[in-house]
Amino acid sequence: MTLKKIDNLxxxxxxxxxxxxxxxxxxxxxxxxxxxxxxCPPCTMLTPILERIVHAYNGKFLLAKVEVDDGHNMxxxxxxxxxxxxTVLLFIEGEVKGRWHSSKPEHWVRHFLAEHGVNE
Structure with missing residues (x-):
């Protein structure tokens, strides 16, 4: 795998x-x-929220980042x-199980994850 890790999550x-x-x-x-x-200003707002949550959940899920302006990512x-x-997609068992568009508050993201069986 050629993961370009930011950290272990x-x-x-x-x-x-x-x-x-x-x-x-x-x-x-x-x-x-x-x-x-x-x-994208909403992207900048969402990033620290997602990073805080992925670390709080400590391995219950991973966070992948795709910069859409980079190469063929569009x-x-x-x-x-x-x-x-x-736009954020949740992949479970190889399939998209949920998605949302735009920045959301932390409590909303946590609820979204819980609805899809990802709990802290």
Missing amino acids: IFNTSHEHFDKEVIETSKTTPVLVDFWADW KLAGHYSMRGFP
């Missing part, structure tokens, strides 16, 4: 490695995927029918 991924790093990994551990861009965003950013 957060990693950057790309179109080229998405199947292996996200879909395959999600077969054993849920993966929350944040599709973001530098020019094709990946198109594949998952994204119309705006940030």
